[in-house]
Amino acid sequence: MDIQKLWDDNQELIMTWGANILKAIVVLIIGMWVIKRIVNLIVKSFNKRGLDPTIIPTLRGVIKVALMASLIFAVVGILGIPTSGFLAIFGAAGLAIGLALQGSLANFAGGILLLTLKPFKNGDVITVNGETGAVQAISILTTVLKTPDNRVIYMSNGSVAGATITNYSEEEDRRLDQVYGISYSDDIAKAKSVLKQIIEDESRIMKDPEYAILVSELGDNAVNITIRCWCKGADYWGLHFDMIERVKVTFDKEGISFPFPQRDVYVHNQ
Secondary structure (H helix, E strand, O other): OOHHHHHHHHHHHHHHHHHHHHHHHHHHHHHHHHHHHHHHHHHHHHHHOOOOOOOHHHHHHHHHHHHHHHHHHHHHHHOOOOHHHHHHHHHHHHHHHHHHOHHHHHHHHHHHHHHHHOOOOOOOEEEEOOEEEEEEEEOOOEEEEEOOOOOEEEEEHHHHHOOOOEEOOOOOEEEEEEEEEEOOOOOHHHHHHHHHHHHHHOOOOOOOOOOEEEEEEEOOOOEEEEEEEEEEHHHHHHHHHHHHHHHHHHHHHHOOOOOOOOOOOOOOOO
16 A cells, blocks of 8 residues: 555545644543633532532532533544434434433422421421421432331322422421310319419410410300410420320319210100
8 A cells, every 4th residue: 555645645635634623632531621620620620519419419410411412422522423314313322311210300300309398307307298207318200208106108209299288397496286176064164264374374385475365166066175285396296296285184173074076865755
């Protein structure tokens, strides 16, 4: 093979390709350095803003992949290779992967929303999808709850992000509402006075906001008296059960009755 003749015949083409390859290498090296700097700056920004540490590695990977894909297309363009074919291949591959991982992608997007918007955090007691428990972990794909009876529930983030979430731990204080029914023959003023004394003697009930004792309903079998008082969230359930027992014991001592449903039956002799 005559190398000199090959060079003479293809000198322009070789020079053009050589220059393009050199440019592509330079752009690739500089581009990778720039991408690394950009990703590090973005991660530092996330850390300064207090973004959840669980989500940062995932966001870092997504940003890096997107920037690298842009760099590869730029390098391919410099080499003079038509990018339309690459775009078609990437588009078809992306569609196939998206269809295959539709559920996982929905859970991934749900995890991003939960970790970004933070409707709850680890340790919060929440109700979601009919289940109540303390949040044990929030990952990219699943949320883990531990129920009061020590069951561990794994929920997909897609279902959690789209559900109604009740967070019992977000606010420090909670209002306790309880209803007690007394007989129509009992003294309402006395019943309210007894309830007032019980509330005043209970140290877990906050004095501000002020509690309320209200006649809320004239029911079929009882006069219903509602108490509304505030306490710390950590004291809520203990106070709830203790108040029921204390009111029952005190009402019995004071001669205030708890009526039960009753019906008068009249028999007519024909």
